[in-house]
Amino acid sequence: MCHQVTGRGGAKRSIRLSGSRVFPHPLPDLVHTTPEGLACPLGNFHVDPWRPVDLAVITHAHADHARAGSRAYLTTPEGAPLLRRRVQNGAVIETLAYGERRRIGAVTVSLHPAGHVLGSAQVRIEHASGTWVVAGDYKTAPDPTCAGIEPVACDVFVTESTFGLPVFGWPRESELIAEILAWWEGNRAAGRTSLLCAYPLGKAQRLLAGIGGRALGPIAVHGAVHKLNEAYAEAGVALPEAEYASPEVTKRIRGEGLVIAPPSAHGTPWVRKFGEVSTGFASGWMRLRGTRRRRNFDRGFVVSDHADWDGLLQTIAAAGAERVLVTHGYVEPLVRYLNEESGIRAEALATGFEGEGGAEATGPEEEALA
Amino acid sequence: MKGFAELYRRLDSTRRTNARLEALRDHFRAVDPADGAWALHYLLGRRGRRVVGSRQMRAWVAKHGGQPEWLVDECYDAVGDLAETVALLAPGRGDEGEAHGLSLAEVIEERVLALRDLDDAAREELVVATWRRFDLLERLLYVKLITGGFRVGVSRGLVARALAELAGTDQATMAHRLAGRWEPEPAAFVRLMAGDAAGDDPLRPYPFFLASPVPESVSDLGAARDFVAEWKWDGIRVQAVRRGEGHLLWSRGEDVIDAAFPEISAAIAELPPGTVLDGELLAWRDGAPLPFHSLQRRLQRKSVGAKLRQDVPVRMIAYDLLEFGGQDWRERPLEQRQARLREVLEALGRPEVAVAEVVDAERWEALAELRAESRARGVEGLMLKRRGSPYRAGRTRGDWWKWKVEPFTVDAVLVYAQRGHGRRASLYTDYTFAVHGDDGELVPVAKAYSGLSDAEIRKVDAFVRRNITERFGPVRAVTPELVFELAFEGIQPSPRHKAGLALRFPRMARWRHDKTVAEADSLASLRELLAREAGAR
Ligand SMILES: [Zn+2]
Ligand SMILES: [Zn+2]
Numbered sequence: 001m002c003h004q005v006t007g008r009g010g011a012k013r014s015i016r017l018s019g020s021r022v023f024p025h026p027l028p029d030l031v032h033t034t035p036e037g038l039a040c041p042l043g044n045f046h047v048d049p050w051r052p053v054d055l056a057v058i059t060h061a062h063a064d065h066a067r068a069g070s071r072a073y074l075t076t077p078e079g080a081p082l083l084r085r086r087v088q089n090g091a092v093i094e095t096l097a098y099g100e101r102r103r104i105g106a107v108t109v110s111l112h113p114a115g116h117v118l119g120s121a122q123v124r125i126e127h128a129s130g131t132w133v134v135a136g137d138y139k140t141a142p143d144p145t146c147a148g149i150e151p152v153a154c155d156v157f158v159t160e161s162t163f164g165l166p167v168f169g170w171p172r173e174s175e176l177i178a179e180i181l182a183w184w185e186g187n188r189a190a191g192r193t194s195l196l197c198a199y200p201l202g203k204a205q206r207l208l209a210g211i212g213g214r215a216l217g218p219i220a221v222h223g224a225v226h227k228l229n230e231a232y233a234e235a236g237v238a239l240p241e242a243e244y245a246s247p248e249v250t251k252r253i254r255g256e257g258l259v260i261a262p263p264s265a266h267g268t269p270w271v272r273k274f275g276e277v278s279t280g281f282a283s284g285w286m287r288l289r290g291t292r293r294r295r296n297f298d299r300g301f302v303v304s305d306h307a308d309w310d311g312l313l314q315t316i317a318a319a320g321a322e323r324v325l326v327t328h329g330y331v332e333p334l335v336r337y338l339n340e341e342s343g344i345r346a347e348a349l350a351t352g353f354e355g356e357g358g359a360e361a362t363g364p365e366e367e368a369l370a
Numbered sequence: 371m372k373g374f375a376e377l378y379r380r381l382d383s384t385r386r387t388n389a390r391l392e393a394l395r396d397h398f399r400a401v402d403p404a405d406g407a408w409a410l411h412y413l414l415g416r417r418g419r420r421v422v423g424s425r426q427m428r429a430w431v432a433k434h435g436g437q438p439e440w441l442v443d444e445c446y447d448a449v450g451d452l453a454e455t456v457a458l459l460a461p462g463r464g465d466e467g468e469a470h471g472l473s474l475a476e477v478i479e480e481r482v483l484a485l486r487d488l489d490d491a492a493r494e495e496l497v498v499a500t501w502r503r504f505d506l507l508e509r510l511l512y513v514k515l516i517t518g519g520f521r522v523g524v525s526r527g528l529v530a531r532a533l534a535e536l537a538g539t540d541q542a543t544m545a546h547r548l549a550g551r552w553e554p555e556p557a558a559f560v561r562l563m564a565g566d567a568a569g570d571d572p573l574r575p576y577p578f579f580l581a582s583p584v585p586e587s588v589s590d591l592g593a594a595r596d597f598v599a600e601w602k603w604d605g606i607r608v609q610a611v612r613r614g615e616g617h618l619l620w621s622r623g624e625d626v627i628d629a630a631f632p633e634i635s636a637a638i639a640e641l642p643p644g645t646v647l648d649g650e651l652l653a654w655r656d657g658a659p660l661p662f663h664s665l666q667r668r669l670q671r672k673s674v675g676a677k678l679r680q681d682v683p684v685r686m687i688a689y690d691l692l693e694f695g696g697q698d699w700r701e702r703p704l705e706q707r708q709a710r711l712r713e714v715l716e717a718l719g720r721p722e723v724a725v726a727e728v729v730d731a732e733r734w735e736a737l738a739e740l741r742a743e744s745r746a747r748g749v750e751g752l753m754l755k756r757r758g759s760p761y762r763a764g765r766t767r768g769d770w771w772k773w774k775v776e777p778f779t780v781d782a783v784l785v786y787a788q789r790g791h792g793r794r795a796s797l798y799t800d801y802t803f804a805v806h807g808d809d810g811e812l813v814p815v816a817k818a819y820s821g822l823s824d825a826e827i828r829k830v831d832a833f834v835r836r837n838i839t840e841r842f843g844p845v846r847a848v849t850p851e852l853v854f855e856l857a858f859e860g861i862q863p864s865p866r867h868k869a870g871l872a873l874r875f876p877r878m879a880r881w882r883h884d885k886t887v888a889e890a891d892s893l894a895s896l897r898e899l900l901a902r903e904a905g906a907r
Binding site for chain 2: 167169171172287289291292294299332333336337340
């Protein structure tokens with residue numbers, strides 16, 4: 001991958017040990033956790049806050065990052081239509097194109113592709129005391145439905161760790177799609193409908209785009225996916241023909257088609273309309289046999305919009321930060337690994353939201369679908 | 371190996387009986403006898419030998435997978451299964467593997483059993499070389515074979531059914547055939563499938579018939595007079611087989627346990643040839659059973675000394691006669707089998723093998739009253755067997771019912787949690803519970819990992835993650851806040867535990883959302899129960 005370095009921050013300087021939460025202070029942490037979420041006091045804004053604030057800078061429109069109730073939002077133009085669906089009508093949504101710089105309070109903010117879903121961004125915050133990047137959710141694998149991640153050099157890098165263990169490694173995209181097509185083929189031969197469950201924002205579109213022109217038959221989508229497909233189409237993302245699974249469409253594709261639906265549809269009466277089905281689940285958690293079996297799907301497909309272990313290490317290295325703050329996932333092992341094996345100073349960033357990683361069943365539903 | 375891996379994958383990915391049956395049939399239809407014998411050996415849950423310890427396995431995967439050992443342990447903690455962890459971390463392209471063409475028998479003989487004759491360095495080399503050639507699932511199976519931890523979640527009945535269809539015989543015959551002693555060799559597999567009885571184990575047991583728990587209300591079973599009632603003993607289920615010149619004592623896991631119980635074995639030797647008894651083995655003194663933990667001292671012994679025989683005398687209580695005079699008696703009515711059993715045991719005249727007493731009562735009310743005395747008698751409740759019924763195989767519902775006494779309960783506080791295994795790996799599902807000690811501290815009294823619904827488990831898991839106060843290896847201490855009602859079958863002294871006592875078969879009966887930690891039970895009340903129970907015996 002080409003590691004383009006975007007807007008390197010000010011000269012490196014030694015950053016004092018963390019833990020200083022006092023403000024004002026000569027060189028405070030630019031970003032720290034508050035009950036509202038990640039706050040940047042110098043800019044008087046929050047990144048992906050979980051409580052209403054004045055200005056919310058949103059990395060992407062997934063439910064665990066974009067919450068309703070704030071007065072104003074700032075996100076990418078690509079992400080804005082998706083964010084609009086999460087917040088109430090009155091809320092102000094301002095946009096900032098990838099790479100564009102904006103002065104907010106005493107800091108300068110810019111957004112850079114995170115490769116996670118359409119419009120997802122890493123938030124770069126520049127100040128005389130140093131440059132911080134809050135990466136939000138990201139992945140390094142290619143995805144035709146969104147801009148690829150661009151490493152952003154910084155002094156302090158805030159990273160997620162959803163899949164922060166070396167057991168998590170994603171198969172190549174081509175293998176994944178071949179596996180899905182082989183499963184579909186087998187089902188078709190047996191007269192079964194293929195029901196593929198995936199997170200409706202991002203994952204569903206990525207799978208559709210991956211299948212592209214190679215569809216073995218008609219494709220239909222659940223209403224939740226259909227609405228988001230429209231938003232993707234508006235943003236100019238090319239997806240193969242996928243009709244809304246209306247009663248007529250359902251009848252037509254039964255026994256041969258592929259249906260893409262949110263996992264919450266699994267096991268509901270809605271599924272029965274498709275006759276005999278084989279169920280598949282597309283998630284990074286499917287890498288583990290235990291989660292595969294517990295979820296009671298016929299097939300698990302290993303695919304995530306989060307970085308795998310190698311992707312995390314690669315991205316962290318590319319940021320070149322002298323300090324890494326780890327949040328959201330397998331925090332402890334990643335922190336220890338960075339300190340002991342990579343020689344990168346790392347600490348846990350408390351989110352106050354979840355105590356420990358691998359929250360497959362605990363975090364927001366989204367976490368389970370990673 | 372690929373074929374066996376495919377069978378494993380299919381069995382692992384569905385709980386639908388028909389799909390599992392189809393997977394078994396597809397596998398065994400065309401299997402090479404050498405591979406078939408080994409596959410069957412493992413499917414039936416027969417023991418594999420541990421050739422490499424799990425410590426060593428972790429060290430190797432750390433070294434060759436390029437990860438620090440602590441990180442391998444973290445992964446193991448998250449994955450919940452060592453073999454899977456190793457498969458995921460081992461060197462090589464596990465997502466693809468290699469078209470190696472090794473058969474299951476070749477893998478077992480040349481890469482599992484062969485390890486025993488190698489020194490450590492050569493073992494390491496062979497294991498790592500094998501990892502490199504295998505895909506993820508093959509690696510997982512390989513590690514399980516090496517560490518002796520191989521299990522497949524498939525019932526013996528289902529295996530017997532699939533094989534019976536292929537061999538053109540009935541399930542009962544196949545189950546009987548599978549139950550004997552046979553070595554995982556091609557000839558044995560050919561014999562099993564050909565229906566040729568010549569190579570069968572002459573001392574094989576019959577498949578055990580298992581009772582089902584009585585439904586909500588016992589009167590749903592019909593009239594009490596349609597059943598013969600017996601006490602339900604809390605020992606281990608055994609079959610005593612006496613044929614030709616030989617005799618064997620089989621446990622329900624189909625292990626031969628003569629060595630641990632020589633006095634029973636000696637008594638069985640005196641039965642007339644062609645006799646098979648079904649019954650319960652108990653630790654027994656002065657006309658009453660000793661608690662189960664006494665019997666545990668003798669189980670799994672390769673030999674039993676005079677001291678132990680004296681400390682823990684044993685007795686078999688026989689309640690069924692499956693074979694007599696070399697004839698299969700299982701189709702005969704219950705009363706006929708029981709009557710002949712009494713004659714056989716009277717003629718034997720050995721106190722080590724006694725006949726089960728019939729509990730006489732005409733009405734459910736009367737039986738319920740007798741059942742209420744169970745604890746004082748040292749039994750678990752009543753067995754109800756339908757009059758005139760044959761001796762069936764496996765867990766067929768309808769004729770044999772177990773009517774256990776209500777369990778004891780205690781309200782205890784969740785204090786530690788650990789991640790589960792298998793299907794529940796990565797969720798905190800294994801819990802330790804405590805009650806109030808004498809000085810107000812919480813004292814752990816039981817571990818439990820079953821009894822909650824999946825939804826409840828997810829809620830407890832979420833609570834655990836947000837309330838961790840300390841970590842000891844894989845164990846997480848949590849803020850004491852949740853109270854659960856634990857059900858258990860018995861209580862026994864245990865100097866190994868801080869509480870000085872241990873609960874038998876504890877499980878979570880329900881989540882007491884309505885109770886605070888202060889309202890949980892105390893150790894003093896459990897001690898009282900222990901004293902009462904000891905007195906009752
Ligand atoms: Zn996300
Ligand atoms: Zn997220």
